[in-house]
Amino acid sequence: MPFTLHSIYKPAGDQPLAINQLTANLLAGEKHQTLLGVTGSGKTFTIANVIANVQRPTLVIAHNKTLAAQLCNEFREFFPNNAVEYFVSYYDYYQPEAYLPRTDTYIEKESQINEEIDRLRHAATQAVLSRRDVIIVASVSCIYALGSPKEYEKTVLRVRLGNRKQGLGNREQGLGNREQGLGNRKQGGEGVEIDRNTLLRKLIEMQFERTTADLTRGHFRARGDIVEVMPMQEEVVYRFVFENETIVSIQAMDPVTRKIREELKDVWIFPAKHYVVSQSRQAQALRDIRSELKEQLEQFDKEGKVLEAERLSRRTRFDLEMIANVGYCSGIENYSRHFDGRVPGAPPYTLIDYFPKDFLTIIDESHVTVPQIGGMYNGDRARKDTLVEHGFRLPSAKDNRPLKFVEFEDRVGQVVFVSATPGKYEHEKCHRQQTSDPRPLIVEQIIRPTGLVDPKISVRRVTELGNREQGTGIREQVGENIGQVEDLIQEIQKRVERKERTLVTTLTKKMAENLTEFLIEKGIKVQYLHSDVQTLDRITTLSDLRRGVYDVIIGVNLLREGLDLPEVTLVAILDADKEGFLRSETSIIQTIGRAARNVNGEVILYADVMTGSLKRAIDETQRRRKIQLAYNKTHGITPKTIEKQIKDIRAMLSGEKSTEAVLKLELTAEPHEIEEVIREKESEMKEAARKLDFETAAILRDEIVILRQRHPSSPSFPS
Secondary structure, eight states: OOOOOOSSSSOOOOOOHHHHHHHHHTTTTTOOOOOOEOOTSSSSHHHHHHHHEEEOOOEEOOOOOHHHHHHHHHHHHTTTEEEEEEEEOOEEEEOOOOOOEEGGGOOOOOOOOOHHHHHHHHHHHHHHHHHEEEEEEEEEGGGGGOOOHHHHHTTTTTTTOOOOOOOOOOTTTTGGGGOGGGGGGGSSSSEOOOOOHHHHHHHHHTTTOOOOOSOTTTEEEETTTEEEEEEESOOOOEEEEETTTTTEEEEEEETTTEEEEEOOOOOOOOOSSOOOHHHHHHHHHHHHHHHHHHHHHHHHEEEEEEHHHHHHHHHHHHHHHHHHHSOOOOOOGGGHHHHHHOOOOOOOOOOOSSSOOOOOOEEHHHHHHHHHHHHHHHHHHHHHHHHHHTTTTOOOGGSOOOOOHHHHHHHHEEEEEEEEOOOHHHHHHOOOOTTTTSSSSSEEOOOOOTOOOOEEEEEEEEGGGGOOOOSTTTTHOSHHHHHHHHHHHHHHHHHHHHHHHHEOOOHHHHHHHHHHHHHHHOOEEEEEEEEOOOOHHHHHHHHHHHTTOEEEEEESSSTTOOOOOOTTTEEEETTTSOOOOGGSSHHHHHHHHHTTTSSOOEEEEEEOOOOOOHHHHHHHHHHHHHHHHHHHHTTOOOOOOOOOOOOOOHHHHOOHHHHHHHHHHHHHOOOOHHHHHHHHHHHHHHHHTTTOOHHHHHHHHHHHHHHHHTTTOOOOOOO
């Protein structure tokens, strides 16, 4: 299907011009361009219009999971009839394998996989292989090794109704016709007979596991002439009914109620894991691993590394036995180069390799995301070098890695950087190939559809504010320059009287905590946020700020990109003249943007010295503000504060309230009622996860755990 944009809004402000310029540059073949869009200008809506104009598969890269989920939901609203998928790291917890030579400490790899995110990853790769109307919103996980798309696609299994000779994917055509979609491909040759045993064997080759218990994703069950399979990418069970070795019925069933959703004529089944290899490829890989082991052991013998040689020999031979007999081993990804058939040093296959050649790349918040992509390789390489040097891994483990930045650049085609503060890299890349074309490659989107302008900025010298003491212990709590705190309290109280909110940024976590304690003593409703605060608690705190539970939030570096708080009218930056990462031009402009969603927005910078970063940030904000005011005057626009519904997770399912309800239910309900409640909550949890509302899903999961602890006879569920 073509991309079809659905929205009640029409492009406004700078959006129409930005959409036209970005689209024209893409059609003209320009490889790099930047959308310089101020906070609240509707950058995502602009990009959605561009995607609808160019009609190409699109990869959107964000710098963290939360922003990626937010973007994915927004694109799904714009493109409800197209494939918009979510691809991030599937680890809830991940401790990489490492060795610390100084203390002779080996750290085993430890991880906890989120099964729902794993499902979403499979849905993403399957969508991009089978259709063109696809948008994948990913974190930097998209540059990590994923497995060969050729091997993955070879094992795709198509099962058709009433035909013994089934095509087993399209091995002959490979990736060359990916643009046509899997559903439109011609079958190559007569294929192989699909009787019951052949189907079971193919499922095992695709890394599905057989079970006699309840079906979960990636498992199949065979009972007589009935085979049931639950794929990785969706909540459905496919039932195949055989008669005389012929499939006479294919049904799609609800995995919980077992009700039949529909009768099907054919089904495409994708592998259960991204690392899948044919039997011949596996045999060759095992030979290559043994050969590499022999070479490395000889090298250790020359260097007199007896312990390292013994350690490597023992571990590698054990892994070889596991792979040969079971098909996998712990840490099998460290042998990925051999399974992929890559030469030493060659880059790994990643999600990017699953896209067709003409795909479009959008890098959101590029001033953060680009450096993050560039820094992934070096950190991984340092850790792997130590493991190889001390005999914990073969040298080929180094090739299980993220892409180098230059490799990433080679693999992406046309790129649109999106940021309110594009960095040096974006400016250097955005040079027009056709010098005679007057259209800019850095497209500005400064005018907001709401008419809102950038906030007023005032700089207040700390030394001129005085150092009047307010009670005992103030210097120990907030430092020597207490004048800025005294002034801040007065400004906060003005906002409290008007029922408005305030954000305050400090340089350290300790300062944020101490200032919070001091303001509480002054009777101000305040809370702090920093990286030590759990993610769910951060979201709850921000919701509480909007609802008026708090009037002030104090943070360090969490009050920049991605926050949408229309109730905030004051942003105060303490120690704004302390040049560094937290007070760089980019950080200051991004923080200023938090006050740009309210007509009364104002920013106070407490500083004694006008640093270069401060001056550039103030000049840029004033430049944008001047343009915005002139536009409003010309078009007779009266700015209006953004109105946004307060979506509070606790309002739907408060953690404390829910726990109390669970405990009350536990005292009064019958066992069969408990089982019914658990099933309902499981369904709600899965639906929340499907919508990328992982916070609600986590609360529901915790409630289910409580119920099962009290009622161990209740059915189990995958964590």
